[in-house]
Amino acid sequence: MYKSLEEIVKVAEEEEKSFFEVILEDDCKERAISKEESIHQMREMYVAMKQADASYDAKLVSASGLVGCDGDKMRVAREKQDLVCGDFIGLVMEKALKMGESNACMKRIVAAPTAGSCGVLPAVLLSLEEKEHYTEEKMTEALFVAAGIGGVIANRAFLAGAAGGCQAEIGSASAMSAGAITYLKGGNNRQIIHASALALKSLLGLACDPVAGLVEVPCVKRNVIGAVNALTSSDMARAGIFSKIPPDEVIDAMRSIGRSMPASIRETGEGGLAATPTGLKVKENLKNF
């Protein structure tokens, strides 16, 4: 996997390849597999995302009772056509909530990059596919773009809340999604990496403070902001608005912020929302065994 977004763009320009091809060829080299095999595996990820979205159960509630049913409320609200955000953003919100809830309810999902942030990428990609009718090949290519960006973040910083807070999970998922959307919408390579940078910048510093240590509150709803933030960041980049701080430096900033975060807001369930009177009460009521 690459260690720099600028390097991916450079390789793409020098070898006159698309962002997707650069990531694909790197994967083939790294794992000594054929292009067909790599593409097949990534397509399976996309198919699994679709299946996970389709198998949402509106009646399911998580074992703790904290989350469930909200994705369906969003669907109902969307059908009333009274959303300030409009139908498309409403659909993205609905899908993000559904996937986050499915994860909390022990259904099968695709960790992208993590289980807690599994709703962000499918929310934007599946909604865009429904709206613009891209082929599955094209959607698979977009997943390569997302994975390439996530790979750079993993190499330069981290993807786990325990390592760098929620910015590392929802922030990374949002950055990956912003790049993928920009690729789908025909943005150039510079726009792709700047869309990622803009998305990540807006979520820097986000704490990982899950109530009772569970991947439920606030994780499920944070998938919504990750997804919507990816859309706005992509639109900005494609409008020609760039990040004043270069994309690789934004990732480095995330690392340094994560390193200086106290353990209480790095997935320990001890600080932030988890430490509120209500958060503590929930934890007390869930004592196990």
Next chain:
Amino acid sequence: MNIMDIVGPVMVGPSSSHTAGAVKIGQISRKLLGEPVRQAEIYFHGSFLATGVGHGTDKALIAGLLGMAVDDINIPNSFEAAKKQNLLFSFQGIDLGDVHPNTVKMNLTGESGRKLEVVAASIGGGQIKICELDGLTANFCGDYPTLIVHNLDQPGHVTEVTSMLGHKSINIATMQLYRDSRGGNAVMVIECDQEVPEESIKWLEHLEGIKKVTYLSLEETECINH
């Protein structure tokens, strides 16, 4: 790590460490036992104890002991599956001291009566570590074919094992040695680049001073425990 770990894996939620990692611990422990598990006494420590039920860690671990994969949609129903497959299990809390927060200790009994005590940790992102086997340090991740030899702490046993591997053209990826006291019980943990043949493991088992040989094969259904 590769890009299919960034977008992926496909798994049953909600947590890579508390759910997918727990399934993996169960799977590898079952392989180490080398036969279907009939009885499992399970002790959860730290974060596994505090948030285990909320994350389905209990169901995930049983699913793994039954041989399910991390993306098996039947993981939430593993308790019912255990009943059908005659796996008796119990859960308790335990304080194992200064270990990883996501640690579990298990006393397993197989269908032939074989016993194995495992202490394992889920160290993040679905990665796991087997920390102890039968009370002695183990420290391996289950990503390689792994040979664990318990022997008396006497000269010559390391040579016996490594020459056998050499003769079989098996390359050693990593090797660790531990003992509880001078001349007492010792263990070698050897991660290999190739699978170790069953007859070589049987040969080792009969050597004087070798007390137990446990082998983790990555080839499905080829797990042996002597």
